[in-house]
Amino acid sequence: xxxxxxxxxxxxxxxxxxxxxxxxxxxxxxxxAFFLLxxxxxxxxxxxxMDEIRLGNIFAFPIQITLEPWVTAWTAAxxxxxxxxxxxxxxxxxxxxxxxxxxxxxxxxxxxxxxxFWKPRGANVLFAILMMGAFIPVQVMMYPLVRILATLGLxxxxxxxxxxxxIFSMPVMTLLFRNYYLSIPQExxxxxxxxxxxxxxxxxxxxxxxSTPIIIVAAIMQVTGVWNDYILGLVFAGRENLPMTVQxxxxxxxxxxxxxxxxxxxxxxxTSLVPLAIYFLSGRWFVRGIAAGAVKG
Amino acid sequence: MSSVxxxxxxxxxxxxxxxxxxxxxxxxxxxxxLLGPSGCGKSTLLHSIAGLIxxxxxxxxxxxxxxxxxxxxxxxxxxxxxxxxxxxxxxxxRNMSFGLRIKGTPKAEIERRVQRAAHMLHLEPxxxxxPAQLSGGQRQxxxxxxxxxxxxxxxxxxxxLSNLDAKLRAELRRELKLLHKNLHSTMxxxxxxxxxxxxxxTRIVVMYAGxxxxxxxxxxxxxxxxxxxxxxxxxSPAMNFLHGHLKPDADSVRFESHGLSLDVRAYxxxxxxxxxxxxxxxxxxxxxxxxxxxxxxxxxxxxxxxxNHHVVWLEFDGKLLSSVVSGALSFCVDDTVRFSLDADRxxxxxxxxxxxx
Numbered sequence: 001x002x003x004x005x006x007x008x009x010x011x012x013x014x015x016x017x018x019x020x021x022x023x024x025x026x027x028x029x030x031x032x033a034f035f036l037l038x039x040x041x042x043x044x045x046x047x048x049x050m051d052e053i054r055l056g057n058i059f060a061f062p063i064q065i066t067l068e069p070w071v072t073a074w075t076a077a078x079x080x081x082x083x084x085x086x087x088x089x090x091x092x093x094x095x096x097x098x099x100x101x102x103x104x105x106x107x108x109x110x111x112x113x114x115x116x117f118w119k120p121r122g123a124n125v126l127f128a129i130l131m132m133g134a135f136i137p138v139q140v141m142m143y144p145l146v147r148i149l150a151t152l153g154l155x156x157x158x159x160x161x162x163x164x165x166x167i168f169s170m171p172v173m174t175l176l177f178r179n180y181y182l183s184i185p186q187e188x189x190x191x192x193x194x195x196x197x198x199x200x201x202x203x204x205x206x207x208x209x210x211s212t213p214i215i216i217v218a219a220i221m222q223v224t225g226v227w228n229d230y231i232l233g234l235v236f237a238g239r240e241n242l243p244m245t246v247q248x249x250x251x252x253x254x255x256x257x258x259x260x261x262x263x264x265x266x267x268x269x270x271t272s273l274v275p276l277a278i279y280f281l282s283g284r285w286f287v288r289g290i291a292a293g294a295v296k297g
Numbered sequence: 298m299s300s301v302x303x304x305x306x307x308x309x310x311x312x313x314x315x316x317x318x319x320x321x322x323x324x325x326x327x328x329x330x331l332l333g334p335s336g337c338g339k340s341t342l343l344h345s346i347a348g349l350i351x352x353x354x355x356x357x358x359x360x361x362x363x364x365x366x367x368x369x370x371x372x373x374x375x376x377x378x379x380x381x382x383x384x385x386x387x388x389x390x391r392n393m394s395f396g397l398r399i400k401g402t403p404k405a406e407i408e409r410r411v412q413r414a415a416h417m418l419h420l421e422p423x424x425x426x427x428p429a430q431l432s433g434g435q436r437q438x439x440x441x442x443x444x445x446x447x448x449x450x451x452x453x454x455x456x457x458l459s460n461l462d463a464k465l466r467a468e469l470r471r472e473l474k475l476l477h478k479n480l481h482s483t484m485x486x487x488x489x490x491x492x493x494x495x496x497x498x499t500r501i502v503v504m505y506a507g508x509x510x511x512x513x514x515x516x517x518x519x520x521x522x523x524x525x526x527x528x529x530x531x532x533s534p535a536m537n538f539l540h541g542h543l544k545p546d547a548d549s550v551r552f553e554s555h556g557l558s559l560d561v562r563a564y565x566x567x568x569x570x571x572x573x574x575x576x577x578x579x580x581x582x583x584x585x586x587x588x589x590x591x592x593x594x595x596x597x598x599x600x601x602x603x604x605n606h607h608v609v610w611l612e613f614d615g616k617l618l619s620s621v622v623s624g625a626l627s628f629c630v631d632d633t634v635r636f637s638l639d640a641d642r643x644x645x646x647x648x649x650x651x652x653x654x
Contacts (some may be wrong), residue, residue: 187382187455190349191443196370209386289473 014130041222046070046265053261069262073270077263080248086267093227093274095158096243100165101222107166108173115174116181117189127178134171137166142235149236156238164236165226173218180214181207216285224275244271298482299360299373299450300325301346308341315341316507319355323451326481328474332494333504339487342504343453346485348372360450364507366423367638370396372451375444379456381436383428389415393443399643407446414442417476422483434465441476455551458493470496491531503527521644525651528644529594534608534619536579540648543574552578552645557593558613563640566654575648582608582619584639587628591635597628611636 041058046069048062075085111130115123131208145164146155154160184207192202201237247270252264301323311479317336322436323329331339344350346357348369357365364372384392390411391398397407415421418438428436437457457473458466474497477484488494494501495515503510503518503526509524522528528536541554549562559578587609595611595618606623611634620636628634645654 042532185382187378187380188384190344190347190369191376191378191382191440192384192395194347194369194374194376195443195447198397199397201399206384206386283565 042265062113070266073267075264077251078254084245089244092241093244097226099162100226103171104169105218108176112177115178158241161237282288298325302358304356305355306619309353326482328477328499330494330498331487331502335445337504338507339504343487374451375449376453377440377457381440393446410446414445418442418473451483537580537618543576577646579644583621585620587636591637
């Protein structure tokens with residue numbers, strides 16, 4: 001009897017919580033906790049008062065939550081002699097990021113488009129030279145670039161730092177768009193040629209509208225890359241245009257009396273807020289674009 | 298409706314000569330099919346007519362004008378690709394009108410031409426859709442429509458039906474033939490599918506290794522192949538080949554092979570056959586008949602039922618010969634049967650040069 005019963009009963013799905021599964025979760029949770037711990041410490045420290053910080057329990061949850069360190073970091077923290085907070089750096093960074101994202105994307109797309117569809121003579125050599133640029137450390141090119149920009153009268157200016165960002169982003173942007181366009185059938189381009197499309201028209205009316213996914217990826221890479229940049233901003237931006245990262249460093253290195261850990265933590269979180277937000281909002285796109293464009297080919 | 302004339306065309310990719318010294322004349326209103334196996338240069342030829350490939354030597358005239366170095370858009374051509382190549386971000390209507398909008402054609406004229414093409418290809422309900430929302434057959438119809446609205450002198454088709462399933466392919470093939478009948482435009486069509494070539498073409502150009510092997514109306518290319526390659530490429534199942542000698546007798550000519558001797562007096566030899574020549578005899582499966590009083594004897598080795606007919610494979614002298622039999626079969630596998638060759642329908646080739654005799 002029991003045999004026939006076993007046959008007629010529908011097969012149950014196997015229980016989900018098996019030892020192996022528990023082990024996997026345990027490992028993942030530990031890893032997540034390990035990486036989130038510094039962020040946790042930063043967050044709780046930034047809302048503690050200095051008296052509370054002096055108690056030394058860095059893991060402890062704040063007894064009294066105060067937002068004053070955040071206000072100080074934004075408006076009154078000292079970056080050297082001036083004590084105006086890091087908001088100036090924030091707006092400087094915004095001014096640098098916007099042109100340093102839009103222009104490299106446009107130029108990279110144009111490069112990739114020309115290389116993969118119009119195939120000028122020596123396209124592969126050009127591309128190889130461009131790629132070599134990606135492997136030479138930035139520091140090596142720093143001094144020559146300073147000299148060049150000084151000669152051009154662009155040193156220590158907003159256009160100077162934007163130009164530097166455009167130059168250093170060209171290899172990756174070109175690679176990204178070239179590989180994306182290589183995955184588009186050549187016949188599409190040929191059809192447009194027969195329809196009478198020229199270089200600019202095919203780019204603007206056909207290829208660019210098809211490039212949304214890779215433009216999003218490129219924008220994420222550029223915004224986070226330029227926002228997180230320190231050395232280029234420090235060297236090329238000039239006193240008036242110092243980006244937020246440089247201001248943050250100044251805040252932390254400027255001490256009058258005690259080190260204001262809570263203000264420093266708040267300033268750090270404020271500085272990393274933009275890239276963090278971008279990763280949270282577009283992580284999905286980022287992975288998808290890397291899988292579709294950058295790795296293939 | 299333009300004619301196309303190609304003289305001494307050479308196309309090289311690096312050291313690889315894809316097309317060698319090719320001459321071809323396409324008449325007005327002709328449906329010319331370029332047929333050949335992959336890599337034979339047929340697509341390269343089409344793309345050089347379109348101006349999408351730079352030629353190394355020779356001259357291409359379209360509509361009586363030298364177009365060898367003209368831009369693709371100035372050649373007065375419309376082209377349909379195997380992968381459809383529709384602009385994915387544009388609606389069907391904008392896909393079809395893209396070229397006209399670039400040219401600056403008046404709006405009313407664009408509207409008229411798009412409507413006409415859409416009507417001809419039954420695309421009216423789909424005009425506002427994007428290519429991603431269409432099926433394969435619909436996409437290819439849009440691609441054909443995009444070529445039609447150009448009202449070009451020559452239409453070029455690059456294996457347009459190869460990405461479709463068998464049923465759709467037959468359907469669209471008929472539509473294409475009807476289109477040609479109604480428009481009388483010059484069409485050049487590349488395919489590796491002999492059924493498409495036979496059904497659509499007014500003339501077939503068989504190509505192999507960058508050279509034209511034979512040009513002719515479909516029946517001529519099928520019945521009287523110029524060489525062994527053409528004979529073997531066209532027809533399914535393929536033509537049967539028998540190796541042997543040609544022996545001139547007193548007042549007749551005989552084909553002698555191992556276990557087979559055939560009077561080929563009726564065959565119109567192009568030149569006087571020399572004594573004892575090595576030849577290959579070709580016979581189409583439908584001309585190899587199985588019947589009780591056949592001349593030769595063979596064993597049935599395999600039967601392939603095709604629905605309306607059977608393909609019977611006979612083992613004869615260690616070789617497999619195919620025969621097409623319609624109607625019911627009076628034998629089964631491993632039976633011994635008798636067959637004969639229709640001496641009026643044979644082809645003879647020189648064994649060394651592989652050319653028709």
